[in-house]
Amino acid sequence: MKIAEGQVFSLIALIIYCxxxxxxxxxxxxxxxxxxxxxxxxxxxxxxxIGRCTEMGRPLHFSPGIGxxxxxxTLAALSILGYVARECARYDTxxxxxxxxxxxxxxxEEIVKQAFMExxxxxxxxxxxxxxxxxxxxxxxxxxxxxxxxxxxxxxILVGAFWAESLIFAEVGAIAGALQIAGTANTHQIPFFVAAxxxxxIGEELYAxxxxxxxxxxxxxxxxxxxxxxxxxxxxMVIGTILVTFNITWLGDILGK
Amino acid sequence: xxxxxxxxxGLVFGMFVIVSMFITGVPFLEQTKDVLNDWFLIxxxxxxxxxxxxLTQIHMRNVNMKRxxxxxxxxxxxxxxxxAIFGIFIAKSPNHExxxxxxxxxxxxMNATVYATLVFYIGSAAYRAFRIRSAEAAxxxxxxxxxxxxxxxxxxxxxxxxxxxxxxxxxxxxxxAAMRGIQVGATLGAVATALRILLGIERGHxxxxxx
Numbered sequence: 001m002k003i004a005e006g007q008v009f010s011l012i013a014l015i016i017y018c019x020x021x022x023x024x025x026x027x028x029x030x031x032x033x034x035x036x037x038x039x040x041x042x043x044x045x046x047x048x049x050i051g052r053c054t055e056m057g058r059p060l061h062f063s064p065g066i067g068x069x070x071x072x073x074t075l076a077a078l079s080i081l082g083y084v085a086r087e088c089a090r091y092d093t094x095x096x097x098x099x100x101x102x103x104x105x106x107x108x109e110e111i112v113k114q115a116f117m118e119x120x121x122x123x124x125x126x127x128x129x130x131x132x133x134x135x136x137x138x139x140x141x142x143x144x145x146x147x148x149x150x151x152x153x154x155x156x157i158l159v160g161a162f163w164a165e166s167l168i169f170a171e172v173g174a175i176a177g178a179l180q181i182a183g184t185a186n187t188h189q190i191p192f193f194v195a196a197x198x199x200x201x202i203g204e205e206l207y208a209x210x211x212x213x214x215x216x217x218x219x220x221x222x223x224x225x226x227x228x229x230x231x232x233x234x235x236x237m238v239i240g241t242i243l244v245t246f247n248i249t250w251l252g253d254i255l256g257k
Numbered sequence: 258x259x260x261x262x263x264x265x266x267g268l269v270f271g272m273f274v275i276v277s278m279f280i281t282g283v284p285f286l287e288q289t290k291d292v293l294n295d296w297f298l299i300x301x302x303x304x305x306x307x308x309x310x311x312l313t314q315i316h317m318r319n320v321n322m323k324r325x326x327x328x329x330x331x332x333x334x335x336x337x338x339x340x341a342i343f344g345i346f347i348a349k350s351p352n353h354e355x356x357x358x359x360x361x362x363x364x365x366x367m368n369a370t371v372y373a374t375l376v377f378y379i380g381s382a383a384y385r386a387f388r389i390r391s392a393e394a395a396x397x398x399x400x401x402x403x404x405x406x407x408x409x410x411x412x413x414x415x416x417x418x419x420x421x422x423x424x425x426x427x428x429x430x431x432x433x434a435a436m437r438g439i440q441v442g443a444t445l446g447a448v449a450t451a452l453r454i455l456l457g458i459e460r461g462h463x464x465x466x467x468x
Contacts, residue, residue, distance in 0.1 A: 004281045011279045014448070021452050069462070070297070072447035075454060079461025102308035103301055107462055128315050132308035136364075138371035150326075164372060171378040174385065185443035187436045195386040195397070203439040207446030210459050218458055222449045229445040 008257040017229060024221035034220045042181050042199035043212050046080075049155035049179050050087045058154035059094035059129070060084070063144060063169065064108060065160020065184065066100040066137060072207065073185050074104060077160035078111060079210035080183075084157060085115035089124065097130045098147060100140040105132040141165035148172045158193070159183040159206060170196035183209075204230075264457035271455045312337065400427050 003011060028034060053060045062084060064077035081097065088095040097112060099105040109130040116125035133143035145168060148156070156173035158166070159182065166182070166189040173180045174196060182193035183201025193200045201209065204226065211219035240251050270293055277283075277290040316330035324330075340359060348356035387398045406412030407424025453459035 001280060001282050004279055007279050014275075014279075017445075017448060018452060021449065022456075025456075025458065068301075072450045075459075075462050076446075076450055079459060082461045099308075102304035102306075105311060106304070106307055111461070128318060130311075131315060132311040135305070135308070136368065138368040142371050164375065167375060167378045167382060168371075171382055174382075185439075185447065187439050187443075190439065192382065196382040204442035204446035207443070207450045210453075210461055219453065222453055222458070226442075226445050226449045229448075230442055233441045233445070 006256065009255050017225065020225045020228065021222050024225050025218050028217040028221035031217075034217055034224065037208070037212055037220065037223065040201065040205050040208070040212055042183060042201040042205065043209055045179070045181055045199045046084060046157070046213075047087065049157065049181055050084065050091060050093060052179050053088070053093045053154040054091040056154040059096050059151055060088060060155045060157065061144075061148065061151075061153040061173070061178070062095060062097045062157045063160065064097070064099065064104060065158070065162050066140060066165065067161030068101050069103050069107065071161050073159075073161040074101075076206050076209055077183075078104075078107060080157070080159050080213070081108060082111050082115060083210075083213045085112040086119060089116040089119035089121050092121070092124060094126065094129060096147060096151060096153065098140070098144050099130070099132045100135065100137070102132060102135065105130070137163065137165060141168045144169055145172045148176045148178070152176050153178050156180045157182075158197070159201065159209075161186055162189045162193075167192040167196060173197075260460055260463050261457075263463055264460070268455050268457065271451075309337070403427060 050060060062081055064074055064081060065071075067074040069075065085095055085097075087093075095112060097108045099108055109127065112130050113122070113125050113127075116122050131143075131147075133140045144165075148169075149172070153173075153176065156169070156176070156178040158169050158173075158180070162169075162182075162184050163186065166184070166186075170180060170182060170193060180197035181199045181201070182197040183206040184190060184193060185203045185206055187203070190200065190202055194202075208223050208226070210216075211223050236251070236255065240255075243249070243251050273286070273289060274293060277286040280286060313334065316333050318324075319327045319330040320334075343359070344356060347353070350356070351360070383401065387394055387401075403420060404424050404427060406416060407420045407422075413421050450459065454462070
C-alpha cells in the first residue's frame with residue numbers, strides 16, 4: 001500500500017481542509033459567532049424573481065444545468081432548487097424544471113414535490129412541470145428554447161454546470177422578457193452569463209448558495225474554511241511567483257509531490 | 258430514516274472512492290472502486306427508462322387534451338419509440354446502414370444546426386451588452402474588438418502585428434488571471450460542497466435545504 005504518485009500534497013491538503021471544516025462545524029454547533037457573509041446580488045435576487053412570477057401570473061423556469069449527480073455544481077443547483085421550489089409553493093407560483101440527465105430528473109421531481117408538501121400545498125404540485133427533455137445536449141437546448149417561447153416564464157434561473165447551450169438559454173430567456181439569474185463554475189461559460197443575464201453567480205458563489213439562503217451556522221462554518229483555503233492558495237501563488245523569479249523551486253517541488 | 262439511509266450510503270461509498278484515489282497497491286480498494294463505477298453506470302442506464310416514461314406521459318397528455326401544437330408531441334413519440342424499436346430489433350448494431358442514416362444523416366446535422374444558431378445568439382448578446390453605457394461595458398467592447406481584430410488576418414493587415422500581440426496578451430494575462438482566480442475558489446467550493454454532502458450537513462439533493 002502506498003500513496004499515489006503526485007498526490008501526497010493533495011492528500012495532506014485535503015486532510016487539513018477536512019479537519020478545518022469539521023472543527024468549524026463543531027464550533028458553529030456550540031454557538032460560536034460567525035462572520036457575516038458579503039451580499040451576493042444573484043442570491044438576493046431569487047426572491048425578486050419569484051415575486052415577479054407571482055405578480056405577472058407567469059411560471060418560473062429552472063434548469064439545474066447539464067451535469068450529472070457526480071458534478072458538485074449540479075448538487076449545489078439542487079440546493080437552490082429546494083429553496084426556489086419552496087418559495088414558489090408558498091406564493092402559488094408555477095415552477096417549470098427542465099432536465100437533461102435522467103438521473104437528475106427524479107431528484108428534481110422529488111425536491112419540488114417535497115417543497116410543495118412542506119408548504120401544505122401538495123394539490124398545487126404539477127408533476128408535468130418537472131420535465132425530462134433529452135439526454136442529447138442540443139436536443140435539450142432546443143426543448144428548453146421551445147418551452148421558453150411557448151410558456152413565457154417571468155423568471156429564468158440557470159444554475160449548475162453549463163456548456164455551449166448556456167448562451168442559447170440566456171438569450172432565449174432575454175427574448176422572452178424573463179428576469180434572469182445564472183450561475184456556474186465553468187469558467188468558459190461565465191462571460192456569456194455575465195453578458196446576457198441580469199444576475200450572475202460566479203464560481204464559488206454557486207457553492208455558497210445553500211449556506212447563504214438558509215443562514216445555517218453549520219453551513220456558514222464551511223464557507224469560512226473555504227475562504228481560508230482561498231487565502232492559502234493566493235499566498236502560495238504570490239510566494240511561488242516570487243521564488244520562481246529568483247530560481248528557487250522548493251515550493252513548487254513540495255506542491256508537486 | 259428516509260434521509261439517513263442515503264446519507265450513510267453516500268458517506269461509506271464516497272469515502273471509498275476518495276481513499277481509492279489517493280492509495281494505490283490495495284487490490285480490494287481498486288476492485289471495489291471498479292464495481293462501484295459499474296453500479297453507477299447501470300443505475301444511470303436504468304434511469305433512462307424513467308426519462309422515457311416522463312416524456313411519454315407529458316406528450317400523451319398533450320395529445321389526449323389536443324393542446325396547441327399537439328402534432329409535435331405525436332411526432333416526438335413516433336421518433337422516440339421508432340428509433341428505439343429499430344435499434345433494438347432491426348439494426349442491433351451501430352454499424353447498420355439504416356441506423357447510420359438516422360444518426361449520421363439526421364441527428365448529427367440537427368445537432369450541428371442548433372449549435373450553429375449560437376453565432377446569432379452571440380451577436381444579439383454582444384449587442385445588448387455593448388449598448389449598456391458603463392465602464393464595464395466599455396472595457397468589454399474594447400477588449401472584444403481587439404480580440405476579434407487580432408484573431409483574423411484582416412485585422413493584422415489593417416492595424417499591423419501589434420493588434421495580434423494585444424489580443425494574445427488579453428487572453429493570456431488578464432483573462433487567464435481572472436479565470437484561475439475563479440477556478441481556485443470554485444474548486445475549494447466544490448470540495449466543501451462534497452464534504453457537506455458526505456457528512457450529511459447539506460441535504461438539498463434529498464429534498465430539503467440543509468437542515
